[in-house]
Amino acid sequence: MKESSNKYLITALLLGLAFHGTSIFFTLETTYDALIHLFFADHYSNSWFEPWNYKWYTGFTVMSYPPLVHQSIALLSLIGGLKFGLFAVALISIVLFITGVYRFSLLITSNRTVAGYAAVLAVFSSSFLETLHIFGQLPSIIGISVLMHALPEIYLWLKTGKYWYLATSLSLIAVTVTSHHVTPIFGMVFFIFPLIGMVIMDVSREQVNSMKEVTFRVFLNSFFKLFKRIISFGMLSLVIIIGCILPYWINSKNNPITQVPIPHGSRDNFLEITSSGLVFFLIPWGVLLILLPYIFYRYYSKRYIFFGLSITILTVLGTGGTTPIPRMVLGETAFNILTLDRFTLWASVMSLPILGEFAFRLVHGDLKVLIQNKFGAVYHRIIGGILAALFVFMTIFTMSLSYFRPSQPQKIKMVPIVNFLNQDDHDKWRFLTLGFGDQMAWLSAQTNALTVDGNYHSARRLPELTTRPIERLENSKFKGVAGIGSLQQFLTTPEKYNLKYIFSNDKFYDPILYFCGWQRLRQLENGIMVWERLNVPPLSSILPKDDVAKWLKVLWGTIPFLTILIAFILNVQMLLVNALKTRIKKAPVYFNFKNDYSKFSRGLLRTTHFWSILVAGIMVYGIYLFYIKNDSHRSPENAIMAYYDALDFKQFEKAHKLINPESKISIAQYMLEISVTDGLLSSYAKLDAIYTDITNHSDSTASAKVITNWITPLEKIEKTEFKRAVKQNGKWYLEPDELKNDLPPDQLYADNSTSYFNQGRRRITTEQTHHEDVLKQPVLEVLSSKLVKYNNHYAIIGEIQNIDNVPADVVLKGTLYNDANKLLATYNAKYHVKHKLMPKETSSFKINFEGVAWSKTEDSIPKTFNPDEFTPVEFEEQPTKFNLQVDGNVSGSDLYKNIVVSDIDIKNESINGNLFNSGLEEITIPQLLVTYYNEDKTMLWVDHLFIKEGVRQQRKQDFEYEILKNGELNIINSDMKNIFVNGLPNEDISNKIVPNRIENHTNSELQKINHPDFGFIKFETNTYIGNPN
């Protein structure tokens, strides 16, 4: 029989390459994973055989991910660079997927036309589109594709027992393993086991006359007949799975993943979190959802029964947290480690042959005849049209998803950052990116500098990271309080990680950087703000690594490509014969089991109809609910929700449309009012939760108590506001808020100030430190310091003064010891100090000892972290002594001091007052440092308050500070012996520079309060300027 080329397959390949090959250039770089794979590829291209990578975290091993795809990109990058490698591998994966689906469908359906249909449909299948163009999971795609290529070979081995097929199937399994580890393991369970079942069925069928006669007994007989082949295949593939990526398994055993699970959308309840439902259920299933009855019907027919079971389990596991079953089946640990979307992907891939079959039967098979006979030709056309339209819609929708809801920040030009890191030895320190999304991987691939962060969370090692459910520090704001909590530990003690530079693409993080003692360096030409921290030592030239045996390195570097080579040699003949039709080949044995496409079951058609109507009904209801929830003028609650939502996303025009039009506030006026409000709440807060309580509801007006929770970089804010909504022309609107009318007396102000500039290097030289250009460290003096315990919470408090003649950046590092001089904890001063001091300026300080400060990290980290709330640390050894190391460095930035406490009103429980901005910069976040003293004016405690609103130039802002409630306060140690400034003893410095100090000089200016535990307090002010002029 002369065999002609399968036109459908060729069409599918051409379509697939043209469609995906064009679109990957616009999608792949903005996917979640592609750039991570690129980073790994960069690693291999630089050091093929050395698995240790220093660039991420504090070093990690690339043996934590199967290497084939990365090594392929690395190899191709030698021709045209990393991105060329990435796109080339992506194109290969597209071809592999389409041909894989074709071969799998051919195996299942034994019909070339049907398999061709399946291949064409696979090109546009929404789960494939999503995996490639949104997730960028190349290894996963290659894994499943090669697995599909392996399936016919496995079938033929089991059925015919020819060793050739055993070799080809194992060679393909090996390629699968080296490209993705999870695919073959679960592939074994979900694809190969049912396939074995199918082979046994086929063998049984051959022994009897019809499918009906295949009884369990016959089946069992065939099973025993094939038992040897099955077992030999099973054992050998197990050997291959373990052997090909042996270093991976050894690494997993040595470094088990012992981290707090990171939330993933695929584990959500899809009904509650609809966005996860869309991405992890609706899109991958797509049109297949309508055909579910058909798919299940077909797979539950006797021959495919095991596929039926498999796809059922996959479907259920893919539902994530919607049903309790996945959690029960997988167990708590596996449930929290695995991303469950892959089950849906496999289920949808498994459905593709059946989808092809359905399409074939609908277009020119028995289904067409049945529908035309029963409902007429017009109905058939309409049904076909609807299905085709839905299919195309899902394709367009999936492809454009990242256009409408970008998953990544705008593309960042990396060259300025790379240049910055190469300049002036900046790569001698670690850096951190903020708000880069997955593009941080691309930056890491381009520079030699190291970062404390990373983008492959399974490989993290620092307890600061593994004990918190956050993926990256980089996007910590999306992880709420835990994320910010983890980030601020790195920001407070950066010298521990040699972290000196931060590239910020998100101004949200600016306040926390400032109040942790960082300063702005400059804005790069791509708009990225560079922050630096003074007094951080450079990385040592030799960094620690976990070395592995040489033979493991050699295995890791050679085996993946060997598997490809072997697979290629073994399969190339078949490939060429199939492609070029050089000789007539006998049809494979599974062609003996053709399906009968002559009589479509009427019941099935009816069920499909019912199901479609049901699905349509659910969709319509869902859309209706969505509309009700999102029609912002529909009810006062909706109006309030929509208003806050618009404010949160800075969509002021939308917010303005919700303001009562009767109030006659023009958009220009509204924007003006918005533009003059600055501060923590209006510029740096993200809405976390909102509760509205309608207190008074009439037909046309409603009052609402609105409680909003905001996450700011500094603290969690709960705000209660009273809003009034009115109904105009059937639509609900909000009444506008009133403005402050404070009017400064002058139009133009003049002010003098001292400004500073540090040249850096006067001479253009690459000398490490040109000794003439090194400024003297400013001399600081610790005026008082003591270790105190307040409500079970240890802290070092005190007062520090810059006694030099230049402004100083202050870093305070406290260490606690017990009686036996055992080190218990180390931490730096965070919010409770003015990090920049003018000459002779003083500041109170407090060093809190937070989670990671303690030497036994695991015990002490609180489950949930609130930046402002403190969890007392329980431990047996009591701190009794302390050591304080103070370092000063000359700094010319952030020296704005023109903030005045202009009025104060003391009550028993709180203090109300006014701050006045007497200078020419707008204060974005004012901070009050409040020091408590006892009746004898002995310093006891330091507290702080961030004022939510900013203060404009020459204007006032009121504040309310709640005095601390009574608390148990003990001074444990006030010995000032172990205090060092710039490495020198504090006392010597003090005696030399200020020998005749007036002790407790300003004690007469302390504010008296009425409090059982405290006698006096003192206010100091600190300011963060968001936009310095």
Add this chain to the structure above:
Amino acid sequence: MINKYTYILLLTSVLLSSFTSGQNQNSTSDFELLTTKTQFEAGSHIVLKFTDSDAEKPLLYCSNSFGSTVVVPSMENNKLHYKIPASIASKKGMVNWKLLNNEASISGQLKIVSKQEVATMETYIGPPSIEAGGTDYTMLVVIPTDSLDNPLAENTLVNAKHQFLSNQKNEDIFTKNLIAFKNIYSQLESGRMLVSSESLNTNSKEFTINVTAAIPTDFTISAKRPHDYADGNQITTFTTSIIKDKLENVVSDGTFVNFFITNKKGNILRTSGTTISGVATARMIHPDYEEDWSVKAYVDGMAESNVLSLTYKQVIDDFEVRFSQNNRDVTVGPLQSFMNQMIPDGLQVKLTISKDNLQLETYSKTSYNGYVQFILKSDIFINDSYKISIKTAGLEKTFENTKLW
């Protein structure tokens, strides 16, 4: 490898010597050093010459504090010539040499001295800023070196020079242990000191030391204000006298001065300023009610000012409150200032509404064109009678049993 051979050599020589001990008695001086000079100038051509009796060519081992090497001889006129390599010959210090022949070898020392010329003046000075007053000092360290980077001989004369204000001083110091150093003390004045040094007619470059003022001493403050009314709008500026240290040096720019204001109620308000040419300026907004302020400024722990008293006169003697719209619209005003002009926008007016001595709500608003309007919403305050009190500019008006409907 070399070690191994050395050991084998040693062993064989021991063995051999035991056999031939009688013969070798007089052959110990197979080699004899001909060069008599033991001191050389760095960089000179140094050749050690030996007589050679039996045409053997042993290697010469030589070492100095930088490292060791062996030298292969050349034979000239039946004499062994060992040329000491430049890497050793150009470094000042002792060179130990030893002939590596089989028998009892001969060894010796050479002394290499630096050239008596100065090529560079390696100079270090620090700290780069010191305090005026004569107690603080900076240290100048000079290492005159020759063209081969060798420090010059002990007791080389170095002329340390510095200029400060009108003084210019030269001082002779001598190198000791390779370096010459001098502590330069500050004088009574602050200013800029330029330092250089000279040795054997070679001069160093210029170095700068900043002599900054010492800690400040007490000073006085004054206040300047457009008027003495408590209008809550104008700004009073506090200025210090020129702050100087005990030696009349003006403190460095940027010195931080704290101003504490104690008001009538005994509460502490606070403003601050940094000095420019010794004068710190701080601003404070006027209070919006009658006040007596006493102001004192501090440089913490070091200096303080006199106490300045300021009085602010009340501008608003009285204000009107009008109720309308079922008493739910409360208008406060006109709020008039000292010339009966409308008070500038921004005066704070507080309305407190309470019922049965229970405070329900406090609203704070700022005046606009001399008026403030409060609207008491019916859905917050049900129809009832309440006590309403209004506070502004230190005045308070209370309306008992105001009925809202």
